[in-house]
Amino acid sequence: MVLDLDRLHFGEKAAGLGKRPDPDPRKLPAIRVDVRDFVFDQRNFGHVEAEFARGTAGMTLNRFTMEHAAYRAEGRGSWLMGDAGAECELDFDVTTNQWFIERVYD
Numbered sequence: 001m002v003l004d005l006d007r008l009h010f011g012e013k014a015a016g017l018g019k020r021p022d023p024d025p026r027k028l029p030a031i032r033v034d035v036r037d038f039v040f041d042q043r044n045f046g047h048v049e050a051e052f053a054r055g056t057a058g059m060t061l062n063r064f065t066m067e068h069a070a071y072r073a074e075g076r077g078s079w080l081m082g083d084a085g086a087e088c089e090l091d092f093d094v095t096t097n098q099w100f101i102e103r104v105y106d
Contacts, residue, residue, distance in 0.1 A: 001029045009039040022086065025058030025079040044068065057081055061090070071096045 033050040046068030053060045058080035066073040075092025 001031045003031060003033045003035065005035045007037040008035045009037075010041065012041060024081065025086065026054075026056065026081055028052075028054060028059055030054045038066075055080075058086075064092070069097060 031050070031052040033048065033052075035048045038045045038048040045066050048064070048066050050064035051062045053062055059078065061075075061077040061079070063076055064074065071094055073092050073094045075090060077088070077090035077092075079086065079088050081087075
């Protein structure tokens with residue numbers, strides 16, 4: 001599956017939807033993501049790229065990058081089903097743009 005979007009903005013969860021079962025990562029397709037303006041719950045993550053591979057135990061995040069005027073993050077991770085249920089792991093590095101942070105947030 002390919003998700004190639006100029007903009008993707010998620011707001012708050014809509015009221016009245018009720019409890020839904022957690023998705024099983026073993027049943028999701030491989031996904032390649034390129035979203036140039038990603039906002040989740042009013043938090044701007046900038047340009048997000050990711051590559052998810054599907055395996056027998058779940059999903060592996062082979063790589064991801066987030067580029068925002070204030071920072072750049074890159075890393076990898078996984079969402080796998082283990083004996084105790086779903087296990088998530090995310091390993092990433094962040095580099096900040098101190099000039100941007102000082103100008104905008106001071």
